[in-house]
Amino acid sequence: MAKELLKIEHITKSFDETVILRDLSLTVKEGEVLVIVGPSGCGKSTFLRCINGLETIQEGSIYLDGEKINDRSANLEKVRQKIGMVFQNYELFPHKTVLQNITMAPMLVQKKPKAEAEKEALSLLERVGLSDRKNFYPRQLSGGQKQRVAIVRALAMHPEILLFDEVTAALDPEMVREVLDVMLDLAKEGRTMIVVTHEMSFARAVADRIVFMDGGNIVEEGTPSEFFDNPQTDRAKKFLSTFSFDRIEKKDEYAGNPI
Amino acid sequence: MRNLGLDVLLKGTNMLRLLEGLWVSLRISLIAVAVSIVLGLIIGSIMTGKNVIIRAVTRLYLEIVRIMPQMVLLFIVFFGTTRVFGINLDATAASIIVFSFWGTAEMSDIVRGALISIPKHRYESAAALGLSKVQTYVHVIIPETLRRLIPLSINLVTRMIKTTSLVMMIGVVEVLKVGQQIIEANRKSSPNAAFGVYLVVFVLYYIACRPISFLAGRLERKWS
Numbered sequence: 001m002a003k004e005l006l007k008i009e010h011i012t013k014s015f016d017e018t019v020i021l022r023d024l025s026l027t028v029k030e031g032e033v034l035v036i037v038g039p040s041g042c043g044k045s046t047f048l049r050c051i052n053g054l055e056t057i058q059e060g061s062i063y064l065d066g067e068k069i070n071d072r073s074a075n076l077e078k079v080r081q082k083i084g085m086v087f088q089n090y091e092l093f094p095h096k097t098v099l100q101n102i103t104m105a106p107m108l109v110q111k112k113p114k115a116e117a118e119k120e121a122l123s124l125l126e127r128v129g130l131s132d133r134k135n136f137y138p139r140q141l142s143g144g145q146k147q148r149v150a151i152v153r154a155l156a157m158h159p160e161i162l163l164f165d166e167v168t169a170a171l172d173p174e175m176v177r178e179v180l181d182v183m184l185d186l187a188k189e190g191r192t193m194i195v196v197t198h199e200m201s202f203a204r205a206v207a208d209r210i211v212f213m214d215g216g217n218i219v220e221e222g223t224p225s226e227f228f229d230n231p232q233t234d235r236a237k238k239f240l241s242t243f244s245f246d247r248i249e250k251k252d253e254y255a256g257n258p259i
Numbered sequence: 260m261r262n263l264g265l266d267v268l269l270k271g272t273n274m275l276r277l278l279e280g281l282w283v284s285l286r287i288s289l290i291a292v293a294v295s296i297v298l299g300l301i302i303g304s305i306m307t308g309k310n311v312i313i314r315a316v317t318r319l320y321l322e323i324v325r326i327m328p329q330m331v332l333l334f335i336v337f338f339g340t341t342r343v344f345g346i347n348l349d350a351t352a353a354s355i356i357v358f359s360f361w362g363t364a365e366m367s368d369i370v371r372g373a374l375i376s377i378p379k380h381r382y383e384s385a386a387a388l389g390l391s392k393v394q395t396y397v398h399v400i401i402p403e404t405l406r407r408l409i410p411l412s413i414n415l416v417t418r419m420i421k422t423t424s425l426v427m428m429i430g431v432v433e434v435l436k437v438g439q440q441i442i443e444a445n446r447k448s449s450p451n452a453a454f455g456v457y458l459v460v461f462v463l464y465y466i467a468c469r470p471i472s473f474l475a476g477r478l479e480r481k482w483s
């Protein structure tokens with residue numbers, strides 16, 4: 001059995017008085033692709049941000065590789081090198097070229113020689129079909145291209161786990177596919193990933209396990225077919241129903257008789 | 260051909276005197292600009308902090324500088340301090356103080372604006388890659404802030420250079436004052452001197468400010 005890579009135990013997160021995540025526990029095994037779905041504002045982004053310490057939690061523990069990472073004593077910079085995160089709005093550095101965006105952290109944080117960092121960046125860019133864009137600035141790229149660069153930038157640090165926060169939500173529909181394909185590819189390769197998404201057919205295709213969150217906690221979890229074909233809770237059913245439309249019934253007088 | 264009154268400039272050392280006058284203006288503004296940049300960077304950074312008192316004080320400072328005509332500030336510092344505090348301030352020193360006081364306020368506001376225009380996400384995406392706080396500032400935040408800062412601060416510098424023409428009101432003999440002196444001295448022999456001299460002053464200001472605004476335009480296009 002694959003080892004447990006990330007273990008989250010009873011975490012609670014609140015902003016001021018408002019509790020956002022309450023007593024949430026979750027384990028992710030090495031090589032597992034976990035997809036989190038749930039209504040807007042239920043705390044999915046906050047949850048991902050707690051994992052890599054962008055938000056501090058009030059209670060509970062987070063372990064990566066058996067090591068507790070939410071202690072004051074934990075070295076956040078070390079921890080974050082093992083956790084790659086891709087945001088909804090790309091968040092590339094606007095004053096750096098594609099190549100510089102990718103090589104900056106490996107060179108600064110992991111002290112890789114420039115030549116090595118660039119060689120690796122180029123081969124990753126090749127993989128996502130963007131090697132001809134290496135000297136472009138972010139503003140010269142389309143949304144889908146920016147997001148693929150952002151994924152490469154995270155990969156260049158050789159993280160043990162990747163977090164994706166609605167990475168296609170800001171994209172024009174025709175660019176969604178090229179980004180999802182990159183993620184599918186990473187999943188096939190056996191990467192450990194936590195993916196927050198509203199793309200349900202993608203979720204079904206990529207996930208080993210689906211977690212449904214609502215109101216700051218996990219309401220239901222299961223395999224994609226368990227969750228999508230046979231949701232157990234009313235809240236999950238209601239959530240899933242927002243993605244489908246019932247065939248409309250036309251009144252007789254209009255049937256076959258377009259206005 | 261019409262007499263443009265340019266002939267006076269060739270008389271004696273008139274052209275040289277005008278250039279010296281220009282240097283007086285430029286020196287005042289360049290010293291004030293240097294002071295403003297250094298203090299502006301410091302005060303501007305402080306202004307983005309959370310301290311309410313500091314924010315109130317700096318906002319008041321900026322408001323006073325914006326409302327007060329530069330000429331009034333010059334008069335207060337030059338005539339006021341000499342009388343009231345018995346400090347013997349020469350006109351050039353008074354000018355440098357006033358221009359630094361003004362420039363620092365404007366520069367602080369530019370720095371503050373540039374800093375707060377950096378989205379919070381920028382800090383987070385750097386942090387998520389494992390960069391330390393210092394690395395984030397040195398490699399991400401400061402380079403981006405400078406890019407946002409430079410066009411506006413260059414604009415301020417040209418405004419400061421232009422405004423130095425006011426310092427003749429407290430007796431500094433700068434380019435405009437020299438020009439007036441030349442016109443006065445040649446009133447009889449070259450009645451048209453006013454046109455020629457002011458035209459040259461205009462050209463001198465243009466030559467002094469043009470490279471700066473040119474640079475600003477270039478940088479703006481490059482970094483937009």
Ligand SMILES: Nc1ncnc2c1ncn2[C@@H]1O[C@H](COP(=O)(O)OP(=O)(O)O)[C@@H](O)[C@H]1O
Pocket residue numbers: 015020038039040041042043044045046047
């Ligand atoms: N920095 C913050 N301060 C206060 N409330 C916040 C902050 N960030 C998020 N929230 C609140 O936390 C809740 C969950 O937000 P989020 O994690 O972004 O949800 P999701 O990603 O599932 O849409 C929302 O109600 C949001 O308003």
Ligand SMILES: [Mg+2]
Pocket residue numbers: 044045046165166
């Ligand atoms: Mg979100």
